[in-house]
Amino acid sequence: MTSAHSLINATPIEKQNLYNKFEINEETQRLAYHYDVDSEFFIKVTGGAWNTYSCSIFKPGDSMTQAQERKLDIFAQLMGLSPGKRILDIGCGWGGPLTYLCHKYGVTGVGLTVTPAQIPYASTRAASYKVSADFIESHWENFHDEKGFDAIFTDEVVVHVHNFNDFFKKCHSLLRPKGVVVNKELHLTQERFKDWSDGLGVHVNKVYGFTGNYRLLEEEIDFGLSNGFYLKNIVPVAMKHYQETVGNHWVKNLKWHESELKRLTSEEHFNDFYKYLRCTMVSFRHDVFRQHMLVFQKNGES
Ligand SMILES: C[S@@+](CC[C@H](N)C(=O)[O-])C[C@H]1O[C@@H](n2cnc3c(N)ncnc32)[C@H](O)[C@@H]1O
Secondary structure (H helix, E strand, O other): OOOOHHHHHHHHHHHOOOOOOHHHHHHHHHHHHHHHOOOOHHHHHHHHOOOOOOOOOOOOOOOHHHHHHHHHHHHHHHHHHOOEEEEEOOOOOOOHHHHHHHHHOEEEEEEOOOOOOOHHHHHHHHHHHOOEEEEEEEEEHHHOOOOEEEEEEEEHHHHOOOOOHHHHHHHHHHHEEEEEEEEEEEEEEEEHHHOOOHHHHHHHHHOOOOOOOOOOOHHHHHHHHHOOEEEEEEEOOOOOHHHHHHHHHHHHHHHHHHHHHHHHHOHHHHHHHHHHHHHHHHHHOOOOOOEEEEEEOOOOOO
C-alpha cells in the first residue's frame, strides 16, 4: 500500500469534511491518492484530443475535442492572449490545455502540477506540437519565477487550495502589470452544502485525499478583492455541460475501457472512481453547484 493510501485510510472522522489544512508535503501525498496513477487511466477516462479533466463546454453535436477547445478558447479570450505572451497554468493535468493554447495562440507557458506522472506525458505532448511549454513538478506555494506572466489560468484546481488568500497573493506576485488570473471552478449554491459529512460527500472528499475546499461564489470574489485584484468579469458555465461531460463521456469511457482501467490501477480503484462519478452526478441533479469563470485583474491597472 502506498503512503497516500495509508494517510487517507487513517484520516480521522473529524477531518473527513471540507476545509482541512495540511502541510505542503502531506497535502502533496494526499493529492497523489487521486492523481498519481498511470497517466493512461485519466487519458482514457477524459478522452478528446486534449484530455481536460474538468468540465467541457458543448454545443449540440460537438465531439469531446470540440467541447474541450470551445472551453479553452473562452479561457484564451478572457486572458486576452496574443502571440508572444507568457502564461502560467496552475494545476496543468496532462498538458492538454497549455499545449492547445500555446499552439493556437502563439503564446509560451509554464504548467505546474504536484503529480510527477503527469510531467512526461505533458512534455511529450508539448514537444509533438513544437510549442514552448515547460511542465514543472511544484506545489503552487513553492513556485518562484523571475520573468513574470501576462496571465495565469487555473481550471478546477482551487478546490484543493485551502489557503486561498495566499493563493491570490502568490498569483499577484507572479503577474506582470495589467496581468489577469482566470479561474474556473464549481461553487456551492448554498451555505448548508458545506456539510459533507454524509456518505456521498465523504466518498467524494476521500477520492480527493480529503483536500476538498469548495466555496460559495461570493467567498471567492472576496478572496480576490482582498488580495490586490479587482473583478473584471464573471462568466457562468451552465451545469448541463458538466452533466454532459461526466454522463455522456467520462462514465461511458470508464465502462468502455473497464478491463484495461482495472489492469492499470486496481478493481478497488476502478469501483471507487465509478462511485465518485455517480456521486458527482447526484450532486448536479440536486443543484449543489454552479460553475463560473472569474477574471481578476491587478488593482490600479486597466
Ligand atoms: C482536476 S485536475 C485539472 C487539470 C487541468 N486543469 C484540466 O482542466 O485538465 C487538478 C490538477 O491540479 C493539480 N494540483 C492540485 N493541487 C495542486 C497544487 N497545490 N499545486 C499545483 N498543482 C496542483 C493536480 O495535480 C491536477 O493536475
